Amino acid sequence: MGHGRIVWDGGALLGEGPVWDGRDDSLWFVDIKGRHVHRVDPESGASRSWLAPAQIGWVVPAVGGGFVAGLQTGLHRFDPDEDDFQHLADVEPDLSGNRLNDATVDPDGMIWFGSMDDGERAVTGRIYRWDGNSVQASAIPAVPITNGPAIAPDGATLYHVDTLGGVIHAAALIAGSDTGGTREFVRIAPEDGYPDGVTTDSAGNVWVGLWGGHCARCYAPDGTLLRQVELPAANITKIALGGKDGRTAFATSARIGLDEAALAAQPHAGAVFAFDVDVPGRHLPLART
Template identity: 65%
Template sequence: MADEVTTLWRGGALLGEGPAWDPARGVLWFTDIKRRRVHRYDPASGDVTQWDAPAQVGWVLPADDGALIAGLQTGLARFDPDTGDFTHLAEVEPELPGNRLNDATVAPDGSIYFGSMDDSESGPTGRVHRWDGSAAVATAIPAVAITNGPGIAPDGRTLYHVDTVGGVIHAVELAPDGTTGTMRDFARIDPIDGHPDGVTVDSLGNVWVGLWGGWRARLYSPAGAILREVRIPASNVTKVALGGPDLRTAYVTTASIGLDDAQRAAQPEAGGLFSFAVEVPGQPLPPARANG
């Protein structure tokens, strides 16, 4: 398949993240963490609408009550796009005020798996948590400085967790009750190719990963073999989400944070939102549990 990449939005996000396709509304949600903004891209009109968040916001995910659940530095919140209001749901790691939430996905049962990280990107204080609609509980996955993902295989039995600083994507056993088990290396990324950022799993179990500093999105088979690479006109690629009516459009968020003047001149679309076509469709995103 030809790697024709389309620029959808030239908004220059400092830290674009958390793309999630909303099948009910037919739109893509994503965030700019550092500017504390939620964005909604409507492919029918090409419009991007934004809302200010009360804290750094890593992601928003459509919920089963018609609103969205947001991952804020201050914890989980219910976000109503009609009013722009954020209503607190749960604290996460209140004992670690230097941490923030970074990336997330929804499991088939509606629970949210999400990661935290050290906002200074140095200490190994980031954990993977599970929200079941009533409480957020840390999983048994070991702490790292920057968590990314998670992503979940179509059969619901494997969770992919990214240790960005360590340069590795882990495959973690996922039990029917939502608990995590044995962890193994799924793929190790050479720093020359960039650092693994967010992951998304398609309907055949292939794993897309954004490569921070690598100018590309990369696709792995379930066995860990590289199947495809798509070059993006921005060096810091954060995550791929699969959406559109047939789930065959890859939406890619990027970041402009940390670029010097020469780098910004070389990549004027850094921080933009991009898209390209894929052969294998994504998995429909289940609505997240708003209440247990």
């Protein structure tokens, strides 16, 4: 079932956080539960992996080289050349049952990221902002599992996901530093899957992976469904847009929670898939550190 060519077939337990790094035309992503950072060159298929010191939700390219990484133990500077994670900041030191889950970078280089209850029940997931110096909580209400956020190309709207609630919300960004009122952008029926990670393309369309939905969807800025791409794994977690022309979509997926029958039916669960898109993505701004 499904379309999409395979660019990495390493069987991630919980593949997440794909990001295209235009500095060397490579795709980076993480396996949260496997505690790994992965890099793949889609042209050659060559890949490399790094073990993280804790569950890792994301890495984003940073000013000055390397990455900022979101770990259960806080924000870290990740230097792949030195295989080194340097602690930058705590996020929720009083919530040991939480972990970090997903992130993006705004036009000013600030990282917006979310936390979640690792047990997926408590209403303790929040959206935060890192400006290179400190972590600030946003005004967005808590949910058990945050996903996203993603930011519109003009920097005026932040999309964030209540995965268990099945809703993608849109919030106004005020001077890039806080969030205003939130509105419902798209509601997805449980039988279609649960909205996971989101990203935006250069026209402001919103791509989302559907956990349990065997697909990725693209919505216009007004919430109209533009496209659905079936993929050969049930749990599609997030889309990154990249490739040298920005017109390749990369989809991470997960094996976790699948029984033997499901794994037999989805031999490529946990792979990274690729498919072509008409509207190109855009490089994430380099994150402040």
